Amino acid sequence: MLEAMDVSVSFGGVHAVRAVSFRAEGRDITSVVGPNGAGKTTLFNVLTGFQKPNIGNVVFADRSIVGLKPSGIAALGLVRTFQKTEVFKGLTVERAVEIGTTCGRDFPMWQTVWPGAIGRARETARNEARRILQRCVLEDVAGEPCAALSYGEQRILEIALALAARPRLLMLDEPASGLNPTEARRLGDLITSIRADGVGVILIEHNMQLVMRISDSIIVLHHGEKIAEGTPSVIARDQRVVDAYLGGSGFAAA
Amino acid sequence: MKSRVSLPSWLALSVTALILLVLPRLIGTDYYLHIAIISLVFVILATSLDILVGYSGLLSLCHTAFFAFGAYAAALLFLHFQMSLWLTMFAGGVFAASIAWLLGLLVLSVRGHRFIITTVIFAEIGRLIAYNWTDLTQGQIGLSGIRPPVFDLPGLPRIDFSSREAYYYLALVVTTTCVTIIWRITHSPIGWRMLALRENEALAEASGVDTRRIATTAFVSSAFFAGLAGAVYAHYTGFVSPDLFYFTYTTTMLIMVFLGGKGTIIGPVMGAVLFTILPEALRVTANYRLMTFSAILLVLVVFAPEGLVGLFARIRRRFAGQGSVQDA
Numbered sequence: 064m065l066e067a068m069d070v071s072v073s074f075g076g077v078h079a080v081r082a083v084s085f086r087a088e089g090r091d092i093t094s095v096v097g098p099n100g101a102g103k104t105t106l107f108n109v110l111t112g113f114q115k116p117n118i119g120n121v122v123f124a125d126r127s128i129v130g131l132k133p134s135g136i137a138a139l140g141l142v143r144t145f146q147k148t149e150v151f152k153g154l155t156v157e158r159a160v161e162i163g164t165t166c167g168r169d170f171p172m173w174q175t176v177w178p179g180a181i182g183r184a185r186e187t188a189r190n191e192a193r194r195i196l197q198r199c200v201l202e203d204v205a206g207e208p209c210a211a212l213s214y215g216e217q218r219i220l221e222i223a224l225a226l227a228a229r230p231r232l233l234m235l236d237e238p239a240s241g242l243n244p245t246e247a248r249r250l251g252d253l254i255t256s257i258r259a260d261g262v263g264v265i266l267i268e269h270n271m272q273l274v275m276r277i278s279d280s281i282i283v284l285h286h287g288e289k290i291a292e293g294t295p296s297v298i299a300r301d302q303r304v305v306d307a308y309l310g311g312s313g314f315a316a317a
Numbered sequence: 318m319k320s321r322v323s324l325p326s327w328l329a330l331s332v333t334a335l336i337l338l339v340l341p342r343l344i345g346t347d348y349y350l351h352i353a354i355i356s357l358v359f360v361i362l363a364t365s366l367d368i369l370v371g372y373s374g375l376l377s378l379c380h381t382a383f384f385a386f387g388a389y390a391a392a393l394l395f396l397h398f399q400m401s402l403w404l405t406m407f408a409g410g411v412f413a414a415s416i417a418w419l420l421g422l423l424v425l426s427v428r429g430h431r432f433i434i435t436t437v438i439f440a441e442i443g444r445l446i447a448y449n450w451t452d453l454t455q456g457q458i459g460l461s462g463i464r465p466p467v468f469d470l471p472g473l474p475r476i477d478f479s480s481r482e483a484y485y486y487l488a489l490v491v492t493t494t495c496v497t498i499i500w501r502i503t504h505s506p507i508g509w510r511m512l513a514l515r516e517n518e519a520l521a522e523a524s525g526v527d528t529r530r531i532a533t534t535a536f537v538s539s540a541f542f543a544g545l546a547g548a549v550y551a552h553y554t555g556f557v558s559p560d561l562f563y564f565t566y567t568t569t570m571l572i573m574v575f576l577g578g579k580g581t582i583i584g585p586v587m588g589a590v591l592f593t594i595l596p597e598a599l600r601v602t603a604n605y606r607l608m609t610f611s612a613i614l615l616v617l618v619v620f621a622p623e624g625l626v627g628l629f630a631r632i633r634r635r636f637a638g639q640g641s642v643q644d645a
Binding site: 133188 | 498501502504505506507509510512513515516517519520521522523524525526527528529534538
């Protein structure tokens with residue numbers, strides 16, 4: 064479904080991502096792990112159009128998406144969240160998700176003066192938003208301003224907003240960071256339920272327990288290079304991965 | 318996102334409509350009618366600026382330039398081709414919108430102070446063109462002799478809009494139509510995209526909003542209504558000059574939007590009416606007029622940071638005793 068081919072990005076001579084290739088299937092959870100500064104988020108930015116690669120190609124749903132705007136890529140069904148929590152702060156949760164559902168749909172200017180068109184769009188948005196909020200267990204806070212939600216709830220809301228854009232492949236950048244174990248488990252369940260609906264997930268995550276539990280395959284980045292790729296059990300035994308993490312974070316403990 | 322208008326709102330709307338309809342009978346004198354007409358023009362200007370400043374979060378300081386471009390387009394089309402307001406209204410709007418589109422190519426790729434400063438410079442360039450292209454604009458002398466239209470269709474009563482009263486009704490119809498369309502734009506999925514742009518541009522883009530495109534839509538539609546208002550103004554006063562480009566007009570419009578309540582449409586409507594009437598009403602304070610006006614502005618800024626709309630909402634909440642999250 065998504066294929067990166069020899070993607071390289073460098074900032075002023077520093078290689079953030081070096082000749083990375085990988086495939087993510089449409090019905091899998093593919094995790095991208097690696098120590099801080101390994102180039103995970105830069106890779107995400109390339110895949111979603113926020114960063115142009117110096118060289119390399121990205122193919123999504125049988126077409127090259129390099130050079131497309133982020134909104135164009137989102138419209139194709141490749142939707143991302145951000146490492147730093149991003150929500151529509153001033154709006155209520157319900158409103159934000161409603162808006163999210165209409166963002167990718169065309170609504171030409173003339174329809175604003177067409178009787179009933181706005182009402183219909185609003186009705187559709189409301190129903191879709193209700194469904195998404197239910198699924199993410201956010202109905203109880205639907206009327207709250209986004210900024211009033213707890214940190215954990217905001218992280219779930221980000222996923223709700225991404226789901227509102229009707230993804231075929233969802234890319235989550237450290238969704239579990241800052242979550243307590245209960246919240247992290249709830250997040251893991253949400254992610255697996257998304258896969259169960261036939262939506263693929265690409266996950267950047269430091270919570271190795273979560274990664275090992277839900278991933279179908281794992282890609283390990285180190286200093287911008289892919290050093291390993293495989294199922295969770297293969298990765299856990301990979302010597303290069305263990306070496307890369309030793310002295311870094313506590314990967315071996317997972 | 319209320320789908321239905323509540324009963325009190327209907328009542329308020331009906332009473333307002335009734336008052337607006339009989340207003341010429343109530344206030345009588347030409348001077349008051351003049352203020353009413355100018356308020357109506359400012360209502361279009363403030364609500365159209367709200368599309369940009371309130372809904373899209375783009376602080377534009379050149380709104381009066383689009384107003385002036387519309388006014389000049391109307392004046393020239395009338396003086397050279399005898400086109401009436403019925404046509405120059407749209408021509409003025411389209412002309413201003415086209416200029417906004419071109420300017421947008423240049424400035425909508427930048428945000429924050431770079432956008433703000435560019436818009437100021439643009440308004441000044443507009444003024445310099447109007448001032449120096451004397452063959453076309455007569456420079457500082459300005460263009461005069463622009464006449465109000467005459468409604469003359471076979472089988473229908475002939476209406477000459479050169480009387481203040483008739484022009485008031487014309488401006489009322491045009492303003493109501495414009496505000497209704499602006500309301501519908503900002504409360505449709507197009508307006509929601511503008512909100513997404515205002516609230517979080519990166520997230521909007523990631524959600525599938527072409528932020529460049531929606532910013533252009535906001536800029537162009539906002540300019541269209543300002544240009545249209547320019548035509549209504551030109552045919553009313555009969556005179557346009559480079560002074561229309563002055564920064565003070567933009568400031569006035571921004572005060573109307575911010576102190577009325579940005580991002581609400583109804584706020585800028587109230588702001589436009591209040592801040593057109595207030596400076597006139599304060600003439601009773603003679604030499605202290607501007608000082609009093611400034612003091613009132615300061616008090617409002619400090620005690621009603623969300624504008625009149627926010628102030629009313631707070632008062633209502635205090636009396637109702639219960640708070641509710643305000644619809645953005």
